[in-house]
Amino acid sequence: MYDAIIIGARCAGSPLGMLMARSGHRVLVVDRATFPSDALSTHAVTGDAPERIARWGLWETVTARTAPTQGTRFGVQGQVFDIPGVSVSPRRTVLDKILVDAAREAGAEVREGFSVSKLLRDDAGAVCGIEGRGSNGETVTERARIVIGADGRNSLVAKEVAPEEYNALPGITCGYYSYFEGYPHDNRIEVHFGDGLACFVFPTSDGQVCLGTEHRDSDWEALRADTEGEVARSFERLGLGEAYARAKRVEEWRGVLRPAGYFRKPFGPGWALVGDAGYLKDPILGQGINDAFRDAELLANALHAAWKGETPLEVALGGYQQARDGASGGVYALNHEFSKLAVTPGHVQMLIAGIEMMKQQAAAG
Ligand SMILES: Cc1cc2nc3c(=O)[nH]c(=O)nc-3n(C[C@H](O)[C@H](O)[C@H](O)COP(=O)(O)OP(=O)(O)OC[C@H]3O[C@@H](n4cnc5c(N)ncnc54)[C@H](O)[C@@H]3O)c2cc1C
Known part of the structure; x- marks a missing residue:
């Protein structure tokens, strides 16, 4: 017992x-x-x-196999928000x-x-x-x-x-992600938002980077039919095309529909x-x-x-x-x-305030 x-x-x-x-x-x-x-x-x-x-x-x-990331970067409507603080993204x-x-x-x-x-x-x-x-x-x-x-x-x-x-x-979204080598990054977690789209960059274990996108669920069939092309075009749309083109995918794509x-x-x-x-x-x-x-x-x-x-x-x-x-x-x-993927700078500011509150609560035990 x-x-x-x-x-x-x-x-x-x-x-x-x-x-x-x-x-x-x-x-x-x-x-x-x-x-x-x-x-x-x-x-x-x-x-x-x-x-x-x-x-x-x-x-x-x-952190033995996964370097801690220094800060999180949100990009939205041409504005960049850098939030200090250590995080980590282990496989x-x-x-x-x-x-x-x-x-x-x-x-x-x-x-x-x-x-x-x-x-x-x-x-x-x-x-x-x-x-x-x-x-x-x-x-x-x-x-x-x-x-x-x-x-x-x-x-x-x-x-x-x-x-x-x-x-x-x-659930109103869908997305794909995979693991890459050679994506240039400055060791921070990045999430970039556009209309109907988010692209993320998570430096992860053993020097790899997890790259992926989230879309409205109506994009699912197109995303499934040409994941490689759709993800590349998504990074391009958000100004990350050059970095993405330098990366080499080393694992299969993983897809998620309507969580x-x-x-x-x-x-x-x-x-x-x-x-x-x-x-x-x-x-x-x-x-x-x-x-x-x-x-x-x-x-x-x-x-x-x-x-x-x-x-x-x-x-x-x-x-x-x-x-x-x-x-x-x-x-x-x-x-x-x-998740409605119509993110504004105001949403990001609210998120930053929420993260700060959570950290204070955690520090208080
Ligand atoms: C695409 C995607 C991306 C995500 N990205 C992030 C992220 O970047 N950061 C973040 O914080 N969260 C993220 N999440 C959420 C995160 O994955 C989950 O919140 C987290 O895994 C929940 O952990 P859990 O232990 O509750 O459940 P799970 O991780 O689902 O584990 C449940 C376990 O239960 C076992 N199990 C189930 N049924 C049985 C059974 N009958 N008998 C024995 N074993 C059983 C399973 O084998 C499994 O190992 C993401 C989720 C998704 C779908």
Whole structure:
């Protein structure tokens, strides 16, 4: 019997497992993937996430293969906004493996190649465990005081517990990205906006650069039919054509269509949700990793307070939901505005103010 079983071992699940194990709880983290493993996601880790990585003692490990980027540049309507501050953009093959190892090192039991097929329930209907298949193919059941879905946007936990969903937004964008060598950059994260278009430049692990574009979803067929040409023309349109022409693509294109948005009630009898499983948004502002880290910390603190007897569990988990929604609501709305791809300098100024506020909150712990 575990205190917690966490399904999903990436940006939400592994930090949660690490923090709970560090607080002395008995934790099992499972993921159907084996690490290192890539994810359909870019990896700009900005805002308050670098401070969190440092506070968790992982900054040196994260930056060993990925040079930190100095500042973020937004380009919009001929204006350039340079925001100081350290960020980092590690490949998910690199970042997620570090997070999994940190959870294991902290004392969590981590089972890779373990696919959960259903949740177990007690006589009162509360979730009390999981059934799944381990890497040797055998069916396994495990029990815990709480089962946590850190299992991403297609969360099995959310499907089974059917939580209340609110503030849902339809996906209205699409995009493609890949990895390049030789793109000239001055070691900062860059996002440039035009009408119906965003182009991004993320210097990443092992000297590569992640380049990509986001468009309105009506561009999907054209983008899919000629990704190479459309992305090149997009960089050209935003004045980055010369730099783009010097870069050599070294991996395949990855495409995403209509990423939606929602909040879900993140707890109920015997279960909780964290990361994309509980709160999702369009990737335009690259907030998902930051938010997953923050919410892993909030949920770990709530469960610890409850199990130490400081706060009733319902109250602690209600506080987790309130803190998550309070910290996310403004960014969620602004993120949706950006995803309409009609970005103005005023939007960027609002974003800069929001980033500053997040950093102050993170520094305050
Ligand atoms: C195109 C794109 C670009 C993005 N770019 C950025 C960016 O630049 N910066 C940023 O901060 N965010 C970005 N995001 C968002 C970011 O990828 C997510 O917010 C983040 O990965 C959420 O982490 P998570 O741990 O909640 O879920 P996930 O990363 O989805 O991990 C879920 C894990 O659960 C496991 N799992 C699921 N079901 C089961 C099961 N039944 N049994 C066992 N294991 C299971 C999966 O194998 C997976 O490993 C982007 C997203 C997209 C789509």
